[in-house]
Structure formats: C-alpha cells, structure tokens
Amino acid sequence: MVAAGIDIGSTGTKAVIFDGEIRASVVVPTGWDPKAAGLEAYRQALECAGIEADEVQSIVGTGYGRVSLPIFDRKVTEITCHARGAHFLYPETRSVIDIGGQDSKVISVDAQGRVAEFAMNDKCAAGTGRFLQVMAGVLDVSLEQLGQLAVGATPVPISSMCAVFAESEVIGLLARGTDKGSIAAGIFHSIAGRIQGLAGKVSLSHRVTFSGGVALNRELCRAIGTSLGVDMCVPQAPQMVGALGAAILGYEA
Amino acid sequence: MSEICAAFDEIAGLREKNAITLKVAKDRGRKVVGTYCLFSPVELIVAAGAIPVSLCGTSPTPIPAAEKVLPRSLCPLIKSSYGFALTDTCPFFHFSDLLLAETTCDGKKKMYELLGEMKPLHLMQLPQVQDEAALEYWVLELKRLIGRLEEAFDVKITPEKLAAAILLLNEERRSLKALQDLQKRKPAPISGMDLLTVLHNRGFTVDKREAIDLIDRLTAELTELSEQGISPFTLKTPRILLTGVPVGIGSDKVVRLVEELGGSVVCFESCGAYKKVDPVQPGKDLLRSIAQKYLRVPCSCMSPNKGRLQLLEELVREFEADGVIDLTWQGCHTYNVESFTVKRHLQETVQVPFLQIETDYSESDTEQLKVRIEAFLELIGTRRGGRP
Numbered sequence: 243m244v245a246a247g248i249d250i251g252s253t254g255t256k257a258v259i260f261d262g263e264i265r266a267s268v269v270v271p272t273g274w275d276p277k278a279a280g281l282e283a284y285r286q287a288l289e290c291a292g293i294e295a296d297e298v299q300s301i302v303g304t305g306y307g308r309v310s311l312p313i314f315d316r317k318v319t320e321i322t323c324h325a326r327g328a329h330f331l332y333p334e335t336r337s338v339i340d341i342g343g344q345d346s347k348v349i350s351v352d353a354q355g356r357v358a359e360f361a362m363n364d365k366c367a368a369g370t371g372r373f374l375q376v377m378a379g380v381l382d383v384s385l386e387q388l389g390q391l392a393v394g395a396t397p398v399p400i401s402s403m404c405a406v407f408a409e410s411e412v413i414g415l416l417a418r419g420t421d422k423g424s425i426a427a428g429i430f431h432s433i434a435g436r437i438q439g440l441a442g443k444v445s446l447s448h449r450v451t452f453s454g455g456v457a458l459n460r461e462l463c464r465a466i467g468t469s470l471g472v473d474m475c476v477p478q479a480p481q482m483v484g485a486l487g488a489a490i491l492g493y494e495a
Numbered sequence: 496m497s498e499i500c501a502a503f504d505e506i507a508g509l510r511e512k513n514a515i516t517l518k519v520a521k522d523r524g525r526k527v528v529g530t531y532c533l534f535s536p537v538e539l540i541v542a543a544g545a546i547p548v549s550l551c552g553t554s555p556t557p558i559p560a561a562e563k564v565l566p567r568s569l570c571p572l573i574k575s576s577y578g579f580a581l582t583d584t585c586p587f588f589h590f591s592d593l594l595l596a597e598t599t600c601d602g603k604k605k606m607y608e609l610l611g612e613m614k615p616l617h618l619m620q621l622p623q624v625q626d627e628a629a630l631e632y633w634v635l636e637l638k639r640l641i642g643r644l645e646e647a648f649d650v651k652i653t654p655e656k657l658a659a660a661i662l663l664l665n666e667e668r669r670s671l672k673a674l675q676d677l678q679k680r681k682p683a684p685i686s687g688m689d690l691l692t693v694l695h696n697r698g699f700t701v702d703k704r705e706a707i708d709l710i711d712r713l714t715a716e717l718t719e720l721s722e723q724g725i726s727p728f729t730l731k732t733p734r735i736l737l738t739g740v741p742v743g744i745g746s747d748k749v750v751r752l753v754e755e756l757g758g759s760v761v762c763f764e765s766c767g768a769y770k771k772v773d774p775v776q777p778g779k780d781l782l783r784s785i786a787q788k789y790l791r792v793p794c795s796c797m798s799p800n801k802g803r804l805q806l807l808e809e810l811v812r813e814f815e816a817d818g819v820i821d822l823t824w825q826g827c828h829t830y831n832v833e834s835f836t837v838k839r840h841l842q843e844t845v846q847v848p849f850l851q852i853e854t855d856y857s858e859s860d861t862e863q864l865k866v867r868i869e870a871f872l873e874l875i876g877t878r879r880g881g882r883p
Binding site for chain 1: 517863870873878
C-alpha cells in the first residue's frame with residue numbers, strides 16, 4: 243500500500259509519500275495558485291520516491307488549499323493530520339503545537355494519535371508565521387537570521403500582539419537604538435506568550451511536539467518551551483507533519 | 496424542505512407578511528410593545544391587550560450605522576439591535592408604541608439609555624441572582640410594568656386577563672417544545688437551519704393563537720415525514736447541541752457551517768429556542784408565578800447560573816448529542832467567561848466533546864471557523880470508532 247498526503251498551506255505546500263515508512267517528502271511554495279502548487283509538490287514527491295502515480299492507492303488532502311484539488315480521495319483538516327503525524331514521529335506525544343503561516347493551534351492527542359481537544363487562534367495574525375515574517379521585514383533580516391540574532395540576547399518586552407501595532411512598536415524601539423538581537427528575542431517571547439495563552443485552553447502534557455513551518459526556528463522553539471515549562475520534541479522537518487499525518491490516515495483507512 | 500412540507504413554507508414567509516398584518520392591526524387601534532429579550536414578561540403585554548413583538552437584532556446590515564455611536568468592540572447583537580432602530584429598518588420597531596427592556600448585561604442596559612431617546616422605553620431592573628429576595632424585588636418590577644402599561648394604553652390588567660394570558664403563552668411554549676422535541680428522533684427530521692428559521696420567524700407573529708396552530712401543524716407534518724423515514728440526515732450524522740448566545744436568521748453562520756460540513760444541529764439551548772419553553776406554573780398568586788418563571792431563565796447574566804449547567808446536562812442526554820458547540824459573541828463577557836464553567840461541567844458529567852466559538856456576525860473568519868468545526872466533527876467521528 244502506497245499513500246500520499248498533500249498539505250496545501252498558506253505559505254508552503256507539502257507532499258509526503260508513505261508506505262509504512264516515509265518514502266519522499268517535498269515542500270514547494272504555495273504562491274498564488276494552490277492548485278498548481280499541490281500538483282507540483284505531488285509530482286516532485288513521486289519523482290523523489292521513484293514511483294508512478296498509478297501505484298498510489300490513496301491521496302489525502304489537508305491544509306487551507308485542500309478544497310482546490312480534484313485528485314484527493316479524501317480531505318481531512320490539518321488539526322487531525324498534525325495529531326496523527328506527530329503521533330507517528332513521537333508515539334508518546336500527548337500535545338501538539340502547530341504554528342503555520344496564518345494560524346496557530348494547540349492540539350491534545352490521545353494514546354492512539356486521535357484528537358482529544360484543540361484550541362486555535364482567533365481571526366488575527368498574532369502568534370503566527372505571518373507575525374514573524376512582518377517582524378523580520380521590519381528588522382530587514384531573513385527568518386533564519388532572526389533566529390540567529392536572538393541567540394543569547396536579553397529580550398526587550400514587545401507588548402502588542404497585533405502584527406500591525408507590533409510593527410510600529412518595533413520601529414519605535416529601533417528609533418530609540420535598541421539592538422536588533424534584543425528585539426528578535428522580544429518577538430519570540432511575544433509569540434511564546436500568545437501560545438501559552440492558547441495552551442491554557444486545552445490540557446497540555448509534558449510530551450509536546452512542535453510542528454509547522456515556524457518550528458524550523460530553533461530559537462523560537464526554545465522560547466516557547468521555556469515559557470510553557472516543557473521539553474519540546476521538534477521533528478527534523480516540522481513543516482511536513484501535516485502532510486505526513488494525511489498520508490498515514492490514507493494508509494490506515 | 497418547502498416542497499414536502501406546506502406549514503414550513505408558510506412560516507418561511509411570515510416575517511414579511513407579519514409586518515403588513517401588524518400595520519393593519521395598528522391602524523385598527525391595537526397597541527404594539529417591542530421586546531428584545533426572553534426576560535420580557537410577555538403575559539403582562541398580552542393581558543394589557545397589546546401585541547408583543549420581537550425586535551430585529553440578528554443581521555449584520557445595520558452594524559456600521561450603529562458603530563457611529565457605539566464602540567466597535569461591543570457585542571454584535573447589541574450593535575445590530577441599536578443599528579436597526581437608528582436606521583429605522585426594523586418594521587416591528589417602527590410600529591412599536593413602547594419598548595420593553597431589562598437590565599441584563601452591561602452593554603444592553605447602556606444601549607437602552609440611548610434607545611430610550613428614540614421611543615418610549617420601559618426599563619425593568621432585573622435582579623442578577625435567583626433567590627427569594629430577588630423574587631420579591633422582581634415582583635415589584637412586574638407591578639411597576641403593569642402600572643406603565645395601564646397608564647400608557649389606558650387599560651386595566653385584571654386577574655382574569657392575566658390568567659388567560661398565562662394559558663395562551665403556556666400553550667405557545669407547549670407547541671414550541673413539541674416541535675423541538677421532534678429533533679430527539681434519530682436522524683433529526685429537520686435541519687438546524689430550518690428549525691432556526693421557524694423559531695426566528697415565529698417571533699414576529701401578531702396573532703399568537705394562529706402561530707400556535709401553525710407550529711402544531713408543522714410538528715404533525717414533520718412527525719409524518721419522519722415516520723416515513725424522511726430526513727436530511729442519516730444515523731451517522733454527528734448530532735450537535737448549540738448553546739450560548741442568542742442566534743437568529745442573519746447571525747446563523749455557525750449553524751450553517753456545521754450543517755454544510757456534515758453535522759446536524761439537533762438542539763438550540765439558546766434563549767429563542769429551548770430556554771424559552773419553560774412554562775409558568777400558575778399558583779394562587781399569578782403575578783408571583785409569572786415572576787418566578789422569568790427569574791429562573793438560565794441566562795449568563797445571572798450569577799451564579801447553575802440552571803444552565805443543569806439544563807445543558809439534561810439536553811445532552813435527551814437529544815443524545817455527540818458534541819456541544821458553545822457560541823459566544825465577541826464582547827459578550829458573560830457568555831465568554833461562563834464558557835469555561837460550561838466546558839468543565841460537561842466534561843465532569845456527560846463527557847461530551849466541547850468546542851467554544853467566539854465570533855461576530857461578519858463572514859471574515861469563515862475559513863478559520865470551517866477548519867475548527869470540521870476538525871470537531873472529525874473528532875466526534877473518530878470517537879465513535881469511524882475514520883476521521
């Protein structure tokens with residue numbers, strides 16, 4: 243049995259080929275055309291796994307763009323997929339924090355990898371990848387550089403959760419000569435605080451998996467782990483967890 | 496729905512028809528009292544020979560107009576109600592001779608101060624605790640309302656008229672309960688959206704007796720359809736109980752999404768629906784009996800509000816709900832805070848999956864809500880042993 247999972251997110255589109263093990267795992271930018279991005283990610287994943295499309299018995303779609311592809315056998319929300327993917331990578335995990343491009347979620351997972359409950363940010367960019375992007379833009383650095391800047395720096399408090407207000411706040415801080423490292427660390431603390439608020443709504447265990455593209459930022463992972471007082475399991479490719487979960491759900495059905 | 500059920504069709508057209516009926520009644524000298532809330536003791540209005548009507552407040556359309564005066568962060572229900580009045584786009588407000596309002600939540604009572612500048616408004620001071628002392632006070636408030644109605648409309652509210660009004664409104668509650676109890680059947684015979692349409696439009700009826708007959712006819716027709724196995728759902732459809740803030744047509748986004756995504760809203764615990772069916776238990780002192788009925792409404796403006804927890808627990812069992820969605824409007828502090836208590840109580844008792852949704856009347860978060868509601872339905876599916 244060969245299954246594919248395609249996760250069309252707001253920023254990146256991910257595809258995984260799974261046959262009991264991960265055979266291929268690919269990310270492409272979503273861009274303006276989620277349908278084309280989904281097909282392209284799938285094509286690359288097949289190529290990478292060295293298999294033909296007709297060998298795939300199940301294609302499960304997830305993410306915001308899941309409605310846009312006709313090739314899906316089934317569509318499942320990213321909440322269910324991240325839970326399943328995290329459970330595969332870390333069977334002992336009971337909570338998943340997923341921060342993607344436009345939303346953040348805290349999911350509580352049972353011993354079988356099923357969703358027990360979840361909380362999601364409200365209609366606002368606070369505590370999402372978008373927030374980080376805007377902040378990196380103000381500091382004129384890449385997301386990777388933002389992480390490096392924060393290493394060892396003392397965080398300056400950034401009180402605004404709103405991406406627009408935080409932008410003006412950071413511009414103010416820069417004008418006053420605050421160093422970029424402290425601001426970067428402050429930004430991570432601000433996101434960590436937001437996630438902490440969200441995590442208060444579901445029962446959070448000590449076995450937490452951090453998934454979604456934002457988890458690529460190790461410095462942010464540390465800040466969130468510290469503020470929640472938990473050790474975080476961060477997969478090698480955290481942005482792939484949703485697509486992986488989708489593939490597994492298809493594989494198991 | 497409409498092709499197979501004549502009574503539903505009739506009810507779906509009620510709101511427009513009733514505006515005209517109301518005008519005719521007004522022209523013949525009938526008085527009209529507009530109400531906003533389940534706490535309005537409608538028996539007294541009926542006993543005064545006036546027509547009680549529900550006023551509009553569930554559409555996003557007049558909100559921008561209201562925001563010229565009211566803060567944007569206020570709950571959409573209050574903004575919509577005020578906006579309808581300000582723009583004179585609610586025919587029922589237009590035809591009202593008197594507005595009846597209660598001090599329920601902070602936002603409403605301050606909004607009523609402004610509304611009182613547009614039309615005669617009688618404000619009842621509602622106690623926010625449900626004990627004996629509060630009841631004594633509430634009885635006095637009912638007496639004060641009787642005084643106002645008698646003076647404004649030059650009538651006398653006699654015990655006989657009061658007794659007749661209690662009978663009529665209990666009859667209305669009986670018919671509404673019977674209709675909603677049909678949804679205990681599996682699968683539910685009518686969609687949540689259709690049920691909401693009926694409950695919403697019924698509020699604008701002028702002739703209570705006629706409306707009761709119409710609801711009874713609908714219940715009979717739906718019973719027959721259900722016996723024939725006709726339903727928009729299957730036995731597998733997740734059964735959702737909706738609790739929280741008032742909902743109506745125009746503020747139905749969550750109901751619509753739940754059903755578009757494959758669920759069935761089988762019960763509304765909200766004040767336009769199941770909270771409303773609790774009857775007056777007539778004792779020796781009729782006014783006291785009416786006061787008791789209204790004071791025990793389990794609204795989140797009461798503190799504590801144990802009645803809601805108990806009612807929810809019962810409804811989850813009776814309707815065999817697979818999940819509870821607690822809908823709270825942005826800026827509605829009482830329902831938003833109480834959501835925590837409700838969740839904990841349901842987890843400790845009936846152990847049913849629970850989802851709180853905080854939103855407003857706009858469509859701006861539809862995509863986000865879809866993810867949450869769909870994931871919630873998936874969670875219910877896997878709990879029952881199915882695949883997500």
